[in-house]
Structure formats: C-alpha cells, structure tokens
Amino acid sequence: MHAGKWISASILVALGTQPVAPEALAHQAHVHGLATIQVAVAGDKLAITLNTPLDNLLGFESAPANASQRRAVDAMVARLRRSETVAVPSAGAGCVAGPVRLNAPVLAGTSGHDTPSGNAPPANEEHANMEAAYVFTCARPEALREIEVRLFGELPRLKRIDVQIAGPRGQASQRLTTKNRLVRL
Template sequence: MKFPSTLISTLSLLLALSSSPLHADEHAIHEEHGVHEHGAATLSLAVGEAGVDIMLESPAANIVGFEHAATTDEDKQTLADAQKKLEAGADLFAFNTEAGCTLNSTEVVSALLGNTNTEKHDDHSDMDVAWAFTCTAPAALTEVTTKLFAAFPDGFEHLKVEWVTDKSASAVALEKDDTIKLTP
C-alpha cells in the first residue's frame, strides 16, 4: 500500500517533535542517575606510616566550571589556573601541627588535561586529584581541615569524606569547609 505524502510528512513531523523531548528526558535521567552529580564529590583520606594520602574524585565542572575540551584561550587559562590551585595542596588542607605534615606530591588526572580518557562519560568529565602529604608524626594526625569549598566557591556543594587510619575508619558528609576529626 502507498501512504499519501501528507500522511508521511505528518508522521515525520511527529517523529521529529517526539525525538527532542525524548532526548531531553534521557539527558535528565542520565544527569540524575549518571556517574557523577555536579556539586558533589568524594574525598578519601588514608593515614599510613609515612603520612596521609588524600584523593578527590570530582566532576570537572566543580573545579573548572565546564567539562568540554578547553579550546578557547579563556578555557585554557581557567584550566591552568585550576590545576595550579589544586597543586597547591598545602592551601587546600590543614592538619593539626603535632603531625608535622607537608605536601610531597600532587597528581591531577582528567580527560580535560589529556592525561586520561577513562574518565569521560558522554558529555561529562571528571577531575581526580591525589595529594600525598609526608608527616613527621603520622600517628599524631587527628584533625584535617578542608578548604575546598572556599577555594572553589562556585563548585562544591556536597563533599562525602571517607577516612581511614590504622586504628579506625569513618565517613562524614560536608556542606561547607570543616575540620574532620580522625578519632573513633
């Protein structure tokens, strides 16, 4: 059988109309149940014999404000500034002085920096950071103060902090910078 051309046009139009809202819904669902939620991030602290390792897993948007490849000079500058800020780990965390902790190294990993391609999910990119602090008395480390919310005021909203020492482990949710007590 042969469809009248008007019917075909109508069907095409309906399909075109229905595909846009569907796509938007899919995007919304992906945002909600997807691999990361903008504003949220996870911070993991592990106190060992040499010091403390801190890992941040975050959507890149929290740190640089975008997740697409940096192509304009402005984006590239924003990215470079953010990387510099992250590498200054001593400005992002404070420790009780008895522990004698100093920053040893920082590694920033992101598809935006071109040093990984595993963190990219559709239109989303993560930025993960590993800070290694060496402490003269790691066993005396009892308090870690975060300064991430202040450093990236437009980015972080919820920070899930998980910490572990040789004596105990726990987790805490932060909505603003705070001091985490590493005690049972």
C-alpha cells in the first residue's frame, strides 16, 4: 500500500474508532482577567460554581515548578476551600457551606506533594483552568437576595466575572467588576 494512502486510512480509522474527547468539541473560553460564576438555586440548596483561568489565581498555569510556586498553589487552594473568602450569600438566608470541590487537572496531585503526579495533563497545554464548586444549604432560601463575591480585592489579576443565574425567579446574566461585587438574585 502506498505510504500516503496508508497514513490517511489509519487517520480515518483512528477518527472512526476513538471517542472524541468532549473537550475536543467544546473548548472553554479562556481569557485572563475574566472568570465565570454559575449560580443555581433550587429549594434550600444554593450551588455556586467558579471557573477561572489559573492565571487569575496564581499568575501561572502549569504544575508548580519550584518551592515558591508550590507555596502559591497551597495558599490558593487553602483560600478557595474557605467559601467565605469567595462568595457570601445574604446573611438573612442562613446559608451554611457544605464541602468544596476543586477541579484543576493541571494541578492534579501536586498540592502539598513534592513530585508532580503521573496523571498530569500533557505539558504542551498552553492554558489551564480552575473550577471550584460550592454548595450551601439555606435555612431561609426566600431571604436569599444577593451574593457578595469576594474575589476581586485579593486577586488583582481578576478584572471581570460573568455571572449566570438559574433560580426560582428565572434565568439571568450579570457582570461583576471591581466596583460591582454583588450578584443580585
């Protein structure tokens, strides 16, 4: 078989048999300085999901390469795990934070470890994101009017947050900036 044909045939076979990773079809937007927050309210549950380029949090987007970068990752992870430094719902609603779930493949297994883990994504990825998911249980969800986002002050690289809301009053979209830090529900 002619080499060129063989190569194109094997590419076709590869395309046909290998599942295409979802990421291959749906690349996330990645803009430094910009983050997104999704807010969902259902019953007494308030779910807040933050998605941001790691650059906004750390200033770099790779597995930590030295001790100072590792310290930066540890500090950032510790900070994100405390929901009160990220988002604070209306005091009157009596919301209590549940466990926090952090998801940043590029940092897999690195936080608090000296050696990078084996399942880290390929080094040629140019960008990496952090997803932080918070769930609150609210005693008086009807009193849930706003959420104060406390990310801007301590993250000088963060300039804007686009917020999407799905709640009992329908869907909405808002834009937060350093001057406007309240999500209105």
